[in-house]
Amino acid sequence: MDTPQALNQQLEVLYRTESRRVLATLIRLLGDFDLAEEALHEAFRAALEQWQTQGVPANPRAWLVSAGRFKAIDGLRRNARFEALGERDEAAADAPALDDFESVEDDRLRLIFTCCHPALAEDAQVALTLREICDLGSEDIAKAFLTTPSTIAQRIVRAKAKIRDAAIPYEVPTRGELPQRLAVVLRVIYLVFNEGYFASSGESVIRSQLSTEAIRLGRLLLELLPDPSVKGLLALMLLHESRRPARVSVDGLAVLLEEQDRSLWSSAHIEEGRTLLLQALQQGGYDSYNVQAAIAAVHAEAATAAETDWSQIVGLYDVLLRLQPSPVIELNRAVAVSMCDGPAAGLNIIDALLERGELARYHLAQMAKADCLRRLDQRAAARAAYLEALRLAGQSPDRLMIERRLSELED
Template sequence: MRSGAVERVFREEYGRAVSVLVRTFGDIDLAEEAVQEAFTAALQRWPDDGPPPSPAGWIITTARNHAIDRLRRDAKRAEKHAEAEMIYNIPPDEPDDRLRLIFTCCHPALARHAQVALTLRLLGGLTTPEIARALLVPEPTLAQRIVRAKNKIRDAGIPYRVPRAADLPDRLTAVLAVVYLIFNEGYAASSGALVRDDLCAEAIRLGRMLRRLMPDEPEVAGLLALMVLSAARRPARVDPEGALVPLPLQDRTRWDRDAIAEGHRLVRECLRRASPGPYQLQAAINAVHTDAETAEATDWVQIVQLYDQLMALSPSPVVALNRAVAIAELEGPAAGLRLIEPLPLPTYHVFHAVRADLLRRAGRPEEAREAYKTAAELTGNTAERDYLLTQRANLLPSLS
């Protein structure tokens, strides 16, 4: 077990230390092993001696020394040994170091599941068992994915660098998508409990890191705002028994007002930049929801307008589904049903859940029961399934 002080430094500085050593030695495995050895040494020394004045500097210097020792012991790395002999001081952490590492993790040559695993491993410092549990993947499978991804980086000569300016927009999109996938898996887990707080926290931490490293990218601010505003509703999303509470029924006094204030500041900053993107628009939609003191006070006209912009900028069936929900709040469930029926989302449980709710509100209980059943069968999340089946049961005719 990590002690409290070492645990805090590990979470905050692991990615920085690995990125510095990757830049110095050009070897991801060597960097990881050396940083892990440094933290092991910290566990042995810090409880008695206390943390050093610069814990991050201590970790990087100790890891550097472990790496040099390892190179000296490895005859097959003679050239790197010669290079290492010339390294007397690790260069200070450069902002680009962690950018280089996250863009390497999210290189388009790697499959998305590998991008997610590597990002959690190298930037987040999660162990293979932790990532396997979080992503609900068998540990041997997850370990193979990480090994294959590292081998591909090495064998394909994937560069450890921030992409050229011309390539940055497409590559940044992949980086943001990976961070958002991590958050989504935490916020609405694909199976088991409703929320995985550790993944939500890790995604927000990565978002804050990207924000510090890329302060002029509005979509980075937009993604951070979206995650912070979504997470702000976390305390009210489940009742004391762990059952799901839908947005209209949530006790809004339990929302995290500090997080909402931060999210609103980020959204206002995005608006001032006047360069809207998908994450910024989704964050703005969440800002409208969190600005309403009650569900009835929600400004659905503004939400529909924002979804119109999102559909124009980044159209998808899921965006169309969410827009239809907002339309139904303004024009009634029949209008929402007309919009969602043609959508090609047969295996998306949320589609069937939305359809069930609209059918219920439209006074079509038999069809609603079937839709609730389909939605429940398609979700692996226990809390969502229980909620959907409860809604279905509430529509059953009385036997009396």
């Protein structure tokens, strides 16, 4: 038998890797978000008690689903609410065998479409999916929405109530309904990927479990709907994910794109991403995901940072801004301009953006300004911009990277 410490560690790994799958299946079986979340935690508590003496089962996830389901049913009986949910339990009793849970129409994909139902407000759709699919807390989601945790918590509570009261079905829409439901689902998957690729909180630069999960969900969605937008998003995620082995230094700091060891980039991800992008473009896909994927592909084609075709990237950002106007995209374009036409040209654009105020609290804008000033050898001004970026940065790895830049500037 495993020692208590070893079992605790194994359960922690299982929670990180399997809890969202277990939750999604429990929601399908029990038909209620809150009941399923309670059942999930009861199942892990039961595992902690029983696996110590009985050993870890051959299929831990199936065991957790089964344990959670029966814990929930027992709880309903004890609370004298079982009869009111009798039909729900009968449906659960007729549910497929646990071994049949793996299918193209995966339970988490069903859950995404439930969370992204048109009856819910769009922001509530995204917030609920990030909470239920990815186990993000209200604080992390609030950072993505630039709002407060209490606002996010209220949105999630209201969304769950709406799903319950309106009896929103837990299912993947029919093929005819998929296109109109697709835009929000793609947005959700991309937000999940971004949270994994650029962690909004914590001590790590990346949360690889989330980016891997987003890619997996993108693949599932592509099996359901081979739409150019789905291909474009999956291509974009794969091309970015190809850089992951080179994005963090041995001491845990973020490594900027121009400093990455490109020999570490995943050629398999790059090739798959480029193939999907070409297919999407051949299908007439020219939305923001495809343009962003094209930008990532230009970076992937350059053997070294010096060989990057910055002129082409600036042109692609011009297209992207017409499709999706955003101050962050303007900032990214300004960085590309600084690499194409020189730091002074980029700095002029960045200063104008900062004067507008939309990026006043965005530490990466100050970082971009500082980098331009450093390249112009305006050290005092660069130092002031780095210090402002340091003041605005909340995450430890970001702060450490800025401090490293300040140290290099002093040297």
